[in-house]
Amino acid sequence: MNPIDAQYQALALSFSYLPRDGQDKIHRAFLLAKEAHAPQIRSSGEPYISHPLTVAQILADMKMDADTLCAALLHDVLEDTPIQKQCLQKAFGSEVAELVDGVSKLTQMEFATKAEAQAENFRKMLLAMTRDIRVILVKLADRWHNMQTLHSLAAAKQARIATETLEIYAPIANRLGMHHVRINLEELAFAAIYPLRYRVLHEAVFEARDMRLVILQHIEQAIGKQLEHYGIPASSVIGRQKHLYSIYQKMRRKHLSFSEIMDIYGFRIVVKDIDTCYRALGAVHNLFKPVPGKFKDYIAIPKANSYQSLHTILFGPQGVPIEIQIRSAEMNNYAEYGIAAHWLYKENEERVNITQLKVSQWLRTVIEMQQASGNSQEFIESVKIDLFPDEVYVFTPKGRILELPGGATPIDFAYSVHTDVGDHCLNVRINRRPAALSARLINGQTVEILTSMDATPKPEWLNFVVTGRARSRIRQYLKENHQDASIALGKQLLLNALITLGENNPNLNDHQQRKLLKLYPLSSFDALLANIGLGHLAPMEVAQRLLGQSSLYSPSLIPLTIKGTEGMLMKFSLCCHPIPPDNIIGLLIPGEGLRIHRETCSEITSLARPPVQKLALTWQDQLEDQFKALIQVDVENKQGVLARLTNAISATATNIIDIKVIVDDGVFSTVQLLILVKNTPQLTRIIERLTMIPAVLKAIRG
Numbered sequence: 001m002n003p004i005d006a007q008y009q010a011l012a013l014s015f016s017y018l019p020r021d022g023q024d025k026i027h028r029a030f031l032l033a034k035e036a037h038a039p040q041i042r043s044s045g046e047p048y049i050s051h052p053l054t055v056a057q058i059l060a061d062m063k064m065d066a067d068t069l070c071a072a073l074l075h076d077v078l079e080d081t082p083i084q085k086q087c088l089q090k091a092f093g094s095e096v097a098e099l100v101d102g103v104s105k106l107t108q109m110e111f112a113t114k115a116e117a118q119a120e121n122f123r124k125m126l127l128a129m130t131r132d133i134r135v136i137l138v139k140l141a142d143r144w145h146n147m148q149t150l151h152s153l154a155a156a157k158q159a160r161i162a163t164e165t166l167e168i169y170a171p172i173a174n175r176l177g178m179h180h181v182r183i184n185l186e187e188l189a190f191a192a193i194y195p196l197r198y199r200v201l202h203e204a205v206f207e208a209r210d211m212r213l214v215i216l217q218h219i220e221q222a223i224g225k226q227l228e229h230y231g232i233p234a235s236s237v238i239g240r241q242k243h244l245y246s247i248y249q250k251m252r253r254k255h256l257s258f259s260e261i262m263d264i265y266g267f268r269i270v271v272k273d274i275d276t277c278y279r280a281l282g283a284v285h286n287l288f289k290p291v292p293g294k295f296k297d298y299i300a301i302p303k304a305n306s307y308q309s310l311h312t313i314l315f316g317p318q319g320v321p322i323e324i325q326i327r328s329a330e331m332n333n334y335a336e337y338g339i340a341a342h343w344l345y346k347e348n349e350e351r352v353n354i355t356q357l358k359v360s361q362w363l364r365t366v367i368e369m370q371q372a373s374g375n376s377q378e379f380i381e382s383v384k385i386d387l388f389p390d391e392v393y394v395f396t397p398k399g400r401i402l403e404l405p406g407g408a409t410p411i412d413f414a415y416s417v418h419t420d421v422g423d424h425c426l427n428v429r430i431n432r433r434p435a436a437l438s439a440r441l442i443n444g445q446t447v448e449i450l451t452s453m454d455a456t457p458k459p460e461w462l463n464f465v466v467t468g469r470a471r472s473r474i475r476q477y478l479k480e481n482h483q484d485a486s487i488a489l490g491k492q493l494l495l496n497a498l499i500t501l502g503e504n505n506p507n508l509n510d511h512q513q514r515k516l517l518k519l520y521p522l523s524s525f526d527a528l529l530a531n532i533g534l535g536h537l538a539p540m541e542v543a544q545r546l547l548g549q550s551s552l553y554s555p556s557l558i559p560l561t562i563k564g565t566e567g568m569l570m571k572f573s574l575c576c577h578p579i580p581p582d583n584i585i586g587l588l589i590p591g592e593g594l595r596i597h598r599e600t601c602s603e604i605t606s607l608a609r610p611p612v613q614k615l616a617l618t619w620q621d622q623l624e625d626q627f628k629a630l631i632q633v634d635v636e637n638k639q640g641v642l643a644r645l646t647n648a649i650s651a652t653a654t655n656i657i658d659i660k661v662i663v664d665d666g667v668f669s670t671v672q673l674l675i676l677v678k679n680t681p682q683l684t685r686i687i688e689r690l691t692m693i694p695a696v697l698k699a700i701r702g
Contacts, residue, residue: 014060022066029070036081044152058141071099102135147188162192177305177338240266288314415470434656490533497543535590559618569593576601588613630702
């Protein structure tokens, strides 16, 4: 028997779990692929058909369905042979044909050095996943085998493919819960990108193995006896193998030496069901003392990729730390195969539905991000954020659990609840206390978002949000509203300039618009107004040219009336926080719009230089809006002083936006409170209230 037929026979044994008609279908796919690829040789020197056979073998080991295995065998025939899609559809059905077509389009992706080309290809790949998840499963298996034969390629190409694998394919495998695929992709990529580091670590692990073996066996036996004592049948208690890339990452991330990493011993306990998992946890906690704060229950609250397990860290013999994972046999299979286990455990419909639902939810989020992104690079940036989650679990006021990536903020939380909640987010309470929108959420917190229909996404939110969904939606909103805001501000500035020059009721009629477009050759009148609003054209100069007046003398503009609502291009400066009835001026900054300052602001002198235009401003009467104000409080470092400050402000029905504490020394601190007020009288009353607190030395407006 020749090597190819022998390889197929081994594959056939692997898919013997399938019904007879499925096995026959796969055999026909093999014969077609073998004939189609007959003249072709891989860069490694092997017959090309060996590659589709290996890809199919990887998927058969995952117990995938017959159509997926057929697609694996045929995944290169559309691209590399004369066979057409219609031929596959007629011979194997539309499902196989669509799978092959989907994988072929991904296979055609040659990732260029240009970031935009790579991002566009990545976008296509993720959108293909949304149509049929099996497309990416075949692609992951294809990439796995390609990584195994990477040595036959040029060094530069090896590095590029390995980097792409580490940054894209391994994280996708992780997001789909396919642990064993992720580990293999990471190990192969690590060896290709950093061959010397890989070799050094590999040798170090090999040398440490014998020294660790006695301790591992001792702990394993102790755990086994303890479980037996409690009447808990464990199908397996095994020492977990540390993967080289995982060791390398932990050494870099936590700045630990190799010996410190290897001093931690890991074990996995596999039992029959959920109830036994918790009983086993109690047993091992009675054997070795648990490390406080190091227990994680991923059974009650699974990870985003449906991973379930109990994690705990114990003080073992001689104080050595022991990491233990406890899970059922079914959980163990899902931990290894992830979404691919859907085809292995179809009889467990409830578990299948949960897994499918989580993947579907993520893929829907991917589609939302794609629709909201202005280009492929923005899209890939947003999705990559979601591909590297370090989960944090928080609660809504009604007790619903939301899972967010590590470092998530209340803004991320708001957008995960609903887009409208994010768009109109005004303030947040964490555990019933006011908090900053930029605060980092931690496990177990209850988060309440306060909304207002007047509130809108702010550009500064992009500096701290971490979820792709929040980032893409904020960017979409800013893009959609930036043009409208610049046109509106430009029109307001031009009309104000015309009034200053004596026009009582300027209306910018069609004749005036055409005249201006002759003077300024722009694409439209809106474009002209946008350039004024963005500070690229001076409103007084445009008004004088429209009226045919000399620009040698420029009268001071009549003060522009500020209504108080902060728009996209009309912002209140963060250096002086103007509020009514402060005397204010505006700086029209090219490309940024109008920035409103207090007349006494120390920053004006350095900012008000050409091409920045200085404008007189005044407040509209009877404003009902709220404005940001900063209070700086010097306090003694006493227990509970921060709570007394926030309680005093909350008692005045005033919202706190942000709190910063600057420790001067061990005795005194400065607390900066950013709050929302209507006017300076309200701010004065709050400051007076704060000065009455005994621990407060001084409270002033910032």
